[in-house]
Every structure is written in C-alpha cells, then in structure tokens.
Amino acid sequence: MLCFPLDNTEYEAEGLGLEHVTRSRGVFAADDNLRVSAGGGMNVTISPGICFLKMGEYWGVTALQKTALSLPIQTADGTLTRKDAIVARIDKVANLAEIVVKPGTPASLPELPAIVRDDDYDEIYLASVTVGAGVVEITNAAISDLRLDETVCGLMVDTAAKIPTQALADQWAAFWAYITADAQAEGEAAKRLYAALYEEMKDLIADAPAAKLQLEIDDLQKQIDIMTHKYAVPAWTGNCYTGYAVMEP
Secondary structure, three states, X not given: OOOOOOOOOOOOHHHHHHOOOOEOOEEOOOOOOOOXXXXXXXEXXXXXXXXXXXXXXXXXXXXEEOOOEEEEOOOOOOOOEEEEEEEEEEEOOOOEEEEEEEOOOOEOOOOOOOOOEOOOEEEEEEEEEEEOXXXXXXXXXXXXXXXXOOOOOXXXXXXXXXXXXXXXXXXXXXXXXXXXXXXXXXXXXXXXXXXXXXHHHHHHHOOOOHHHHHHHHHHHHHHHHHHOOOOEEEEEEOOEEEEEEEOOO
16 A cells, blocks of 8 residues: 655655645646736747646646746638647656647637546646637737636645535525525415405405504505515524514514
8 A cells, every 4th residue: 555655665756646636636826827828929928837737546746837938829720710728738658747739620610629638648728729710910819718617727726625615505506496485485375365364354444444444454464574575584593594584674
C-alpha cells in the first residue's frame, strides 16, 4: 500500500501526487490567473498562473506558467467559422505540462473540440476563441473565458472540504416547491370557505346593523387572509419547519 509521507522512505512522483489527490481540476483563481486575452494579430496571450490537473485517479499534479505566454491562432477559414480551445494539459506520454491551442472544425454552427481526459492527456479549457470567416485579427470580443465553467475547467477546490452547495440548493428548491403547492392548495380552500360563509350570511345581510355587518366582514377577511397566506411567513422551531405564522399588516 502506497502511503505518503512516511519517515525514511524514498518516493517517486506518484507518491507525491497522492498528497494532492483530493484537489479538483481547475485554476487556482480567476482574476489574472491563466487569463486569455487578445495578443495582437492572430495571437492570444495567456497570463501567468497555476492550475491543477490529474495524472491518474490517485495522482494529482500542480502546473505553473511562470511568465506570460503568447500563442498563435491558425489562419481563419475563408467561408466558415470555427471555435478553438485554449488548453492547459498534462501530456502523460511526453511527461510534461503545456498550454496549447486546440483548433476546432470550421462549420456553420461551430463547436469546441472535445475535451480529452484519458491515458494520454488530462485537459482543462481556459478559454474558447471564435475565429470568424476570413478574420485577420483576434479581438477580446472573440474570446470567451471558460475558467469558471466546471464542465471544462472551474476553480480548484479541495474536495475533502468542499461545501455541497448543489445539494443545499436542491433541498431549498424542493422545500420552496412544497410550500408553494401548499399555499396554492390552501388558497383554493379559502375560496371554498368564502363561498360557504357567504351562503350562510347572505340571508342575514339585509337585516344586520351596519356596524355588526362590518365586524363580520372584517372577521371573514382575516380568515381568508390566513388561508391564502396574505400575511403569512414560514414558522420554524429550531431547524424544523412547522407551518405558517400570520403577520398582521
């Protein structure tokens, strides 16, 4: 069993990579860290920065681009547009990390080339570059930042300490759907209540004194407000949802 670190033990790179295995693929930050921008003509510039990649399932690696890097974009097609990917990757065969331009295929509806994560490469996409038909210069408007797109890159996090925000969001969505349906159901109940009470009261309305009639109307309105949650807010006991509390206007 591989274990890192142990005293008086010699390790290969895989052992050191085990130290970072819980880190996810991605860039370390999204400010100027490996940001892609127009570099003049048919070139793009990648700013210095750090990213994290996977050499294997249990082997993580950190890659540093120490200085700004300029990369050329291939000549544009004469009639069709293509999308190129600016890629940070590990070449597992050559045993090196690199940032390269991965050209797309010219098409009427161009798409980025497929990302590769296999025995030969492990990639993250820093940006996409839309190369319009016949263009001779890449502008910043043609560059789309992909560093926050978790399907192809994202920010590096230690997954051992990552907060499950999606699970929390799903729980809140389910709770909100429940109380919305509950409010709608009770709203329909309020309509039925109103109709029943009106039937009981309509024969008395003609003979009721004005003041008494107004009190009865006010009481009825309060019941309807409660049933329709007009002034209701969720009520909690500790961390448990216990229904609605009525807030008077």
